[in-house]
Amino acid sequence: MSDTYPRLVQLLVKNFGFETDEINPEDTFSQLELDSLALVELTLTVQQEFGIKLSDDDLGSDDTLGQAAEVIESKLVVA
Template sequence: MSSTYDRLVGLLAKGFGVEEGEVAPEDTFEELELDSLALVELTLAAQEEFGISLTDDDLHAKNTLSEAAHVLDAKQVAVR
């Protein structure tokens, strides 16, 4: 996977109790049991980690980790 995906999984492991080796790109935030508050916290952590701005609409409970990494990649490209 991409370094963005790996960094996203690292954020989940560090702040949300997700085991790095127990997630897959097709897992959704909902399947990982992240509620709406956790998604807001993840959004803030991702903004800091990646140096980008995210809106409330960028990450959703039904997003897979792969989809979320794609969103983060696209936001990083837009910043450059």
């Protein structure tokens, strides 16, 4: 996953008040209690941080952080 997952974790720490040690790749966004508005905010932040475009369906509440990192990485390869 290169540095995509750690960068995603840092976005969650910086923008949503999580601690690094309370986030795991297997956690879903709903387990982290991120609602749909928070997911929209995260999507916008990810797009800016990584310089990619995400669709509304790319990050869902049932997706794990590991899956999200894979989606982001797949967009980086295309970009």
